[in-house]
Amino acid sequence: MTRYVLGRIATLVPMLLVVCALTFALLDLAPGDPALRIATQLANGPPDLSRVDELREELGLDDPLPVRFGRWLGGVVQGDFGRSAIDGSPVTERVLDALGPTLLLTGSGLLVSIVGGLVLGATVGLLPDRGPGRLARRAIMAMTGVSFVIPAFLVALGGLWLFAVVLGWFPAGGMSDPGEPRTIGATLEHLVLPAVILGIGTNLGVFTRLIAAGVEEQMDAEFVRNARSRSIGRRRIVSAHVVRTSIIPLIAQVGASMAYLVGGAYAVEVVFGWPGLGRMAVEAAQDQDVTVILAVTVISGLVVVAGNLLADVLLGVIDPRVRLARSDS
């Protein structure tokens, strides 16, 4: 199994490199002169042209692209993401500060989607498709469909206003109450609303339908009919047989949805003032702070890759067919 994981890592690392190179080249195409843009930002008004030349030389903007990419990559490998293109402040520290909250939010958002998906999906799968059951199934399907029609940021804003402001059940933003120490309790209290909204806004819909389809199909699978003929109770059939087999497609889908989840987390971070990578990335893009965008791209890529890897390993643990296929390939 570990051979498989190492193999996967061996393929994922070059992939990340490819993405970094792509993004670096992309950002390099930016029209206009970065030095001029930075000088304008710094001078808070018309830049003095001498300053622009200084900046150009300082940032080594005249070196060819591969050289600059090599220098940047050299830094990244040692954990130094360089300096902000706007105010020259070190990026590494800021990005690492922001990584914690983003992982916390993304992780709990994923948890909400998975648990929600399992519960709602199983209910839909188990409900009979007649009479009230059909109505309940339709209702759940429609509710989870919301994430396909309404963008994540709108769900976030609506949720913030309804639950934090009008109902006041949850704090309206940030990771801790203004001025209060950042205790675990405070962080959790602040985490609930954004995490639930992130879960609903991104993957709850997909996971619910996946589980619902899986459970409905499994409940009529041959091995379930066999179990029924062996007088095994319905509850035990669901817990011992159906859950395990229908969770397999869910885990595969988790891997595929990681990118979508991290993207969605950014929107929620901006609305809830969650001090994570999302806010930083969005502001960096609007300020066209190239170094920060690159740093966030690399870190987000790592988060998604790690998520994929985790899902893969979990798949191996749960599904013996995958485990055996991997051990002899």
Place this chain on the structure above:
Amino acid sequence: MQRVSLRLLAVLAALAMLSAACGSDSDDTSGASGSEADVAAESEEAADADDADEGESDAPADADEGSSEGQRLIVGTQFLDDFVSRSIVGFDTPPAYSSVLAQFVFDGLLELDPTQGYLPVPDLAESFEVSDDGLVYTFTLREDVTWHDGEPFTSADVVFTLTAALDPANQARTAADLAAVASVTAPDDVTVVVELSRPFAPILQSLSLPIHPEHLLGAELEAGTPPGETDYAAAPIGTGPYMWAEYRPGEQLLLDANPRYYKGAPAIPEAVLVDVADYDVAAARLAAGEIDLSEVTGAQLGLVDGLDGYAVNTVPSTNVFAISLNVADPLLEDPRVRIALNNLVDRQALIDLIEGGLGEPALSPLINTSVEIETGTSLATDVEAGAALLEDAGWVDEDGTWTVDGEPVSLRLDDGFAPQLAEVVASSLRDQGIDVQLNTGDYSDIFGQLFADPSGFQLFTYSFGAPTDPDSIYILFHSQATLANGGFNAFAYANDDVDAALDRARDETDVAARAEAYAAFQEAAAADPAYILLHTAPVHMVIADSLDGWDPGLVEYQFVRFLWWNVEEWTKS
């Protein structure tokens, strides 16, 4: 969350202010027309109220104000990270908005008092004399001031801060404002002498930049560490009313009251600056009761009106929205066309839609300044007059569409920071038969292109505000104040009468003579307008009823830091 990034224009990103006794009056006065008289009255009232406070400030404020014990001043602000990284690194001075943080933690040699027309008043410097030729400024420092870490404040700190700000290695943003400074010397612990290379009236304003402790920052800067990466920058020490406690990047900054503050320890023991992504999020945090005060724009008024426990304080400001005109463009060369554009634009629609009806039409660049001059009316909205002027200038009205040499007229309007304003202006001009192609974009993109090559532009949304001292419009209108030498006259507007009036006003020390000079400027500028002047935008401050002590005076968009000038006197019940 159309993020309004306002590097240049401070008014929309001002910090929250408290509403003192005059708060309620300001609501009705601002409704009145923006005549000169009213504004003057406004500042006197503030002054009276101030006297009352004055009495209090002598006696230490904390003893009898038991109610503020254990309270916390929670402020919603945008760009918290920029405040932190730029106010220390950039040695920012007013008018830079990022120097707001400085007002909490630092003090400057002098301080501009909004209740006395932003007159520079003593702060760390007890008093100062100016030589006859206006080149030598001698400051006598207070002796009862200590740093937050207990070290005594001496002239060495002032010399160190000014020299560091002038040192190009530190990329200080105020280097341009202090360009006139030739030398800074400290004959003794309590005296600082600043010699200028040329007379420069606004130097007092530039010299009120935050003073940093030489004994902490000095060594690190000597060692060549860039200011942003010094240990000091991670936990700065100042002399101001509040001390730096804890910074949580991207979220909030915690401050504790400075017991040894020379004006008396602040009444509210703790202050927190909470970062909000944009005005909608600020409104949400207010509605959730999590922050005590925050600024909002007209768009959020609907969200915060009638919020229990809060009051919306709308205060007039000197900020003027305008459309900068490229006078070199063939269509806009003729002054009559530019006057006509001023007549055709529907200012009331702008005020109603953008500022929720709470702005004032702006008919002169010198609105709300300390100079007592009569505002001209030649640029007021007057569709018939505008149409007539266009015909004089050779434009032909072909059933509702203005044409020049048979071609329908189409002007391009670029906007970098106020898309909704640009949309309304474009729409109102289209109603008058002038087609407007709108091009909105990101601030740094648009301004970057403008500074690089102004010729490509025709109309350009802009905002400026003359602080009390009208001299700052010099860099907007004077033909010498081109982009190349640091001015804002982007389109090389040149008008001899305007130049003459501005030069005269700058050298004149007698108030009446200056007023006459600026009146001449105003008339010349109205005859050959460089802008379509739109409206003034008030500042909307939403403040919790439990807070008391906010005394805005006349808000000047450029001097946003002065919303906090008396923070040490605030109380929270």
Place this chain on the structure above:
Amino acid sequence: MSDRHRLAAGLRPGLRVGTVLALGGLVFLVVLAVVGPWVIDADPLRTAAGPPNAAPGTDGHLLGTDSLGRDLLARVVVGGRASLLVGLAVSISALAVGSIIGLAAAAGPPWLDWLVIRLLDALTTVPFLVLVLALRAVLAPGVWSTVLVLASFTWMPVARVVRAQVLSLRGRLFVEAAVIGGASRSRVLFGHLLPNAAPPVLAVASAVCAEAIIAETTLSWLGLGIPVETPSWGNILVDAQREILIGNWWSLAAPAVAIAITIACTGLLASQGRRVDVT
């Protein structure tokens, strides 16, 4: 990203009538967007056409007005032009690019196939929003730059499906039977491979269309999408987000309903695709 929407299309795929309904809905929206402006005389850009945030029906404004007093019906109709253009252009370009790369991977040399798979994995690991932010820093805002940005992230699922389809169909017995029956290579390609591959590929393309429309909204919200001078469902929604918080639901409802109809139609199309997909 595409399988997200195929799953969204509901548990039990629709009937033949579902396809007709979906196509009908989409055609109606496109016609409305193209012809609309002439039918509806209101000018979407004209501010203060009525009182700001007027409720639907007040003085002739069928869907009410937005925060700047502009007629919402006109804006949604004209906005549809930009949004549908983004949706269709992105799905068509994703279809083109994806098919070419998918076909090349399936029919080309094995090393090319390996390379394409690695590229697909690499690109799907990075969150869409980050790379869009990166690209946006490069391109000035506008409809076509938004299309370019979104298209560069949505061709991957199409490539994956095309490759899978071609690989599986090529090995199928009925292709060999057709060859024995004298069918020429072109007859095999267009008579057998394409008709069988079309439904699943079109299903993915319609899912991409829905995804693009939603993404345009998120981009506009971040100020990186279609600029305000060109109305689109995205920037109407962004203007309206504030109003919803006060209770003026209509300025949000208008674009949201339009988006919902489009997503529903594309979803139905996607599920039709899945039903015929007999692999």
Place this chain on the structure above:
Amino acid sequence: MTTPALSVRDLRVDLRLPRSTVEAVRGVSVEAERGCRLALVGPSGSGKTMVARAVAGALPRSARVRGHIEATGIDLRAERPPGLVAMAFQEAAAAFNPTRTIEWHLRESCRVAGVDPARAIPGAIEAVGLDPSHGSAYAFELSGGQVQRAGLALAIVTSPGLLFADEVTTALDRETESEVLDRLGSLARSRSMTVVFVTHDLALVERWADEIAVMDEGRVVERGPCARILSRPSAPETQLLLESRMPEVTLDALRVMGVPDRPDREGASDLSPADDATVAADAVIDVRGATKRFEGKRGRRIDALDRVDLSVGAGERIAVVGRSGSGKTTLLRLLAAVQQPDAGVVSWNGQDVNGLDRRSLRSQRWRVQMVFQSPLAAFDPCHSVADIVAAPIRSFPDRCAVEVGRRIDELLGAVGLDPDLAGRRPDQLSGGQRQRVAIARALSVEPEVLLCDEPVSSLDANLRRSVIELIARLCAERGMALVFITHDLSPIPLLCERGVVMEEGRIVEQFRVGSPRLEATVAPAEPPSESSDPATLRS
């Protein structure tokens, strides 16, 4: 009279489909005494499986049951005591949860039935002849035979009084099939279990069952002791079942009919491979020295050909026999020119096909047409029957004198299908109908040679004979040459004049088939090559 082990009265089972309801069982009453071995026989779709599932409680969720079901006096519709009734399923692998081991399932059954696993599990494994080490394996890791035995073990681990075995041997080769049957028989005796064996194959039942119940269209049409039913059937459906049985034929039997010819055997043969070359003169299709190598999994050679020579004269009908992996399918693909030999020459009517360029090869394609083992896989899912049959005509319009529409009806009629099936889609037809459409397609261009790759092995036993007879008649009428690949020798006497036997990629024997005789002898036969896709032959 002790209470019967099984007593079903007026059993009805309806299956609710999305848009229709199917009456699978329309009032069945059947009984079985304790220890009796009952065979429930009928064509597929006769409802026999649904009866078994109804009693065992393994019906699909969409099924609705009416009527009485009792086992040893207990009304199973009211309560289902664990371990009373058990069922072994046809798809044994699918009857196991893929994420659980075999042993886990056994322990689960023991726990529910309150049986001591320590004794019951080893007993069951040993009883079905399953290798104990396989207990800890997953179902998908076991071979067909092993997983079928595991299924049986799971059924009998709680030593039920009544066991249903639903077509448990259909997927097995002859040897495993008979071994499993014998074990089932001994279990019935040793554990005094009543066993109901569900199958469509009468040959199996003859040897094994005490009683037989014949079902058709959801009803029991006849019931009685095995000997009587097989010799004097009264119901017409039973007679049809009996008639469609094809006599078992062995290689030796064939040899008796023909001249043995095994070069490595001492007896001389009048048809040595060398002679074959002479016959090539008027050969419609001929292959000289064909050699083909495959890199199978882990480098093993599969289905390779080693210098094979075969020549087929006009109208001649040849059978190619051999185990799976003997190279017969690859030979056929070379003959059909869908694959090129590594060495050797394949020629149609004297023309080397692999020498031609693509366009001229295609112009000759009408000469050689092919019928595949699984018809459905050989049809384009998007095409209707008419499209399928007419496809070759579109490529060779000159081969069809009349208007295409009429030609299609003509062809469908020739293969015994109702012309208005033309509009249907292949997945809407039965297995037999599909194979007839495949034959119609092959005939559409009046080919000189018809290649058949095990055309009937995937059909139900009762359909095979009619299709074989159709092919024989059509070849005779149209003077088509035939190359018929099969592992089941039964059809050969009805169809071919001579044949070759292939092993390890070489023709090892040739035989001439005398006039076909019908005496039946039971003989081991080759396992059918499951996969219809030649490229993935299971080693």
